[in-house]
Amino acid sequence: MRRVKVETPGTCGEYIQGWYDGSPCLVSSPIDRYSRITIAEGPGNLEVLKPKTRKQVEAVFRRFAIPELEKKHLHFSMVSDIPVEKGMASSTADIAGMAAGLCAYFGLDLIPKEIGSLCTGIEPSDNLMFERLNLFNHLSGSVLKEFDGTVEADILIIDFNGGIDTMTFNESQDDYSSDDLAIFVEIVTQFEKGVRTESLKEIGAACTKSAILNQKRLKKNYLDDLIGLSRDFGGLGTVIGHSGTVIGVMYDNGDFQEAEFLNAFKQVVPESAYAEIYQNRLIPGGIKITTEEV
Template sequence: MRRVKVKTPGTCGEFIQGWFDDNPCLVSCPIDRYSSITIEEGPGNLNRLKPKTVKLIEEVFRLYAIPNEEKEKLHITMDTEIPLEKGMASSTADIAGMAAGLSEYFGLGLTPKEIGALCAVIEPSDNLMFSELNLFNHLNGAVLKNFDGCVEADLIIVDFHGGIDTMSFNETQDDYSDKDLETFSEIVNLFEKGVRTKSLKDIGAACTKSAFLNQKRLKKQYLEEITTLSKRFGGLGTVIGHSGTVIGVMYKKENFQEAEFIKALKTHIPETAYAELYFNHLIPGGITVSQEEI
C-alpha cells in the first residue's frame, strides 16, 4: 500500500491584484503557513471532507477517467494552519493540495499549470501552486505573465476580525475606471521590475499601491495607519488580502524596528479590532508531495 503526503502554503493575500489586458488577475503572496493532506488506502471517508474538496476530487476522477470504485478505497486526512475566510488562501491550499496528492497517488503527472486550471473550475483561486511568481487569472486559471523569481522576506500579519466569502466577492471590472486600469498596469510593471532586479523596495511599493487601489472595492479601515507605521519603522510596504481581512507588513529584520512597530501598532489600533498578530516569512510557492510504501 502507498501513502501520499502533501504540504501546501497559504498566503498573506496577494502581492498585487486587479485587471490587466482585460483579465482579472493576481499574484499570490505565499507564506510559511501550511495545509497538510495525507492520502492512503483505507476506508473511504469522502463524506467527511469539505464540499469544495469533494468537488475537486470528483473533477479529477471525471477528467482522468479514474474508476469511481477507487473513491471507496481513499482514506484522506486533512489539517491546516491557515485561518479561514481571511483571504489567506485556505481553500485554494486545500483543493490545490488535493489535486497534487491525487496526481501523485494515481500517477497523473499534473503540472502546476494544470492544477491551477483545475482549482479555478472549483472557485476563484490563488496561484500558490507555482514555485515562481506569475500574473494569474484567478477565474479561469490562465497564466498572463511569468515573473523570473520569487520574494523572500519577513512579514507581520494583522488578522482583523470578520471574514469574507471569496466566492461571493465581486469579481467584475465594474469598479475599475480607465485611470484605475492604467494605474494597475503601472503596478504590474513596477512589481515585475522589482522581482527581476530583486528590489524589495520596488516590490513593496507595488504591493502598497495595489492595496490602496483596492480600497474602493473592499475598504480596510486601518490600512493608512499600518502603512504609515511601516514606513516609520523601516518596513518595505503593506500586503493585503484583496478579498479578505488581513494586512501584512513586509520587512527585513536587519532594517526594521520590530519591537517599536508592535508597540506603536498597539497604540494606534485598538486591540479589540484584530484577532491576532502572525509572524511569518514570505517564501517561494509550490506544493511539496512525498510518497511512501506502508
C-alpha cells in the same frame, strides 16, 4: 500500501491584484502556513472532506477517468494552520493540494497550470501552486505574465476581525475606472522590475500601491495607519488580502524595528479590532509531495 503526503502553502492575500489586459488577475503571496493532506490506502472516508475539497476529488476522477470504485479505498486526513475567510487562500490550498495529491497517488502527471485550471473550476483561486511568480487570472486559471523569480522576506500579519466569503465576492472591470486600470499597469511594471532585480523595496512599493487601489473595492479601516507605521519603522510595504481581512507588513529582519512598530501599532489600532498578529515568512510557492510505500 501507498501513502502520499501533501503540503500546500497559504498566503497573506496577494502582492498585487487588479485588471490587466482586459482580465482580472493577481499575484499571490505564499507564506509558511500550510494545508497538509495525507492520502493512503484504507477504508474510504470521502465524507470527512470539506465540500469544495470533495468537489476537487470528483473533478480529478472525471478528468483522468479514474474508476469510481477507487474512492472506496482512499483514506484521507487533512489539517491546516491557515485561517479561513481571511483572504489567506485556505480553500485554494486545500483543493490544490488535493488535486496534486491524488495525481501523485495514482501516478498521473499534472503540472501547476492544470492544477490552477482545476481549482478555478471550483472557485476563484490563488496561484500558490506555482513555485515561481506569475500574473494569474483567478477566475479562468490562465497565466497572463510570467515573472522571473520569487520573493523571500519576513512578514508581520494582522488578522483583523470579520471574514469574507471569496465565492460570493464578485469582481468586474466596472469596479475600475480608466485611471485605475492605467495605475495597475504601472503597478505590474514596478512589481516585475522588483522581482527581476531582487529589490524588496520595489516589490513592497508595488504591493502598497495595489493595497491603496483596492480601497475602492474593499476598504480596510487601518490601512493608511499601517502604511505609515511600516514606513516609519523600516518596513518594506503592505501586503493585503484584496478580497479578505488581513494586512501584512513586509520587512527585512535587519532593518525593521519590530518592537517599536508593535508599540506604535497598539497605540493606533484598538485591541478589539483584530484577532491575532502572526509572524510569518514570505516564501516561493509550490506544492510539496512525498510518496511512501508503507
